Amino acid sequence: MAKIQEVKAAVEAGKTKLVVGLVQEALAEGSAAQDILQEMVDSMGVIGDKFSTGDIFVPEMLMAAKAMAKGVDVLKPLLAGDSSNSLGTCVIGTVAGDLHDIGKNLVSMMIESAGFTIIDLGVDVPTTKWIDAIKENQNVTLVACSGLLTTTMPALKEAVQSIKGSGVTGVKVIVGGAPVTQAYANEIGADGFAPDAGSAAVKAVELVK
Numbered sequence: 001m002a003k004i005q006e007v008k009a010a011v012e013a014g015k016t017k018l019v020v021g022l023v024q025e026a027l028a029e030g031s032a033a034q035d036i037l038q039e040m041v042d043s044m045g046v047i048g049d050k051f052s053t054g055d056i057f058v059p060e061m062l063m064a065a066k067a068m069a070k071g072v073d074v075l076k077p078l079l080a081g082d083s084s085n086s087l088g089t090c091v092i093g094t095v096a097g098d099l100h101d102i103g104k105n106l107v108s109m110m111i112e113s114a115g116f117t118i119i120d121l122g123v124d125v126p127t128t129k130w131i132d133a134i135k136e137n138q139n140v141t142l143v144a145c146s147g148l149l150t151t152t153m154p155a156l157k158e159a160v161q162s163i164k165g166s167g168v169t170g171v172k173v174i175v176g177g178a179p180v181t182q183a184y185a186n187e188i189g190a191d192g193f194a195p196d197a198g199s200a201a202v203k204a205v206e207l208v209k
């Protein structure tokens, strides 16, 4: 089996300790960082399907996520370009009630490499914390809110509408996450939406320029 396939299998099996070495070996074998990342993203799809069918449960899902995070750490320097951090500060996080952070971390990495300074509020971010972060940090030009659950889409709406209603100026809000669509972003008054990490970076630059 090619090393890149072994990476995918190890992530799916939640073999955290093996993933770092396998990613390094896959790179040494000539696989591109972007391709290895895509295999790991695909394995999260497999994990999600197995969870939906009751073949695995939350602990297995968590182990797979931890394994992927280890793999992403190895790829990070290869995926993120050089950043001049000239587009201002981006406050990023996952909305209240939501603990998913792999997608948010990829978006953060891509937005940083597009030229933003990142303030990462983590997961389960209460609405007030977004506004505090905008006020407490210098030159915040962008807020990026991630949401992975259909049940936390209302929290996304609350975050966007609170930021918009708070009186802060010069800040654009971008939203995304698996259940989020352009139509939903429009409906809740976000300035932008992106379906994946790469296009989030492109949209982020477009919004602040």
Ligand code: B1M
Residues within 6 Å of the ligand: 041, 044, 045, 046, 047, 048, 049, 051, 052, 058, 059, 061, 062, 064, 065, 066, 097, 098, 099, 100, 101, 102, 103, 104, 106, 107, 144, 145, 146, 147, 148, 149, 150, 151, 174, 175, 176, 177, 178, 179, 193, 194, 195, 196, 197, 198, 200
């Ligand atoms: Co969760 N989970 N989970 N989970 N989990 C999903 C999302 C689910 C689809 C699985 C399933 O049922 N098939 C399902 C949601 C169903 C729904 O809402 N319709 C689900 C569920 C139900 C749950 C729990 C409720 C399970 C339970 O407890 N019974 C629970 C909720 C906990 C909570 O948040 N309160 C839960 C818990 C967890 C773990 C903690 C175990 C773990 C997360 C660990 C972590 O993140 N550190 C986990 C995982 C790993 C998943 C799956 C398997 C993988 C998510 C992932 O990382 N994907 C997921 C199934 C799946 O995705 N198919 C699932 C890879 C990642 C790269 O993709 O996050 O989509 P994604 O990010 C993409 C885009 O969405 C986009 O760009 C990213 C990169 O291209 N994007 C943005 C994301 N944010 C963006 C922001 C932007 C722009 C683009 O602008 C700001």
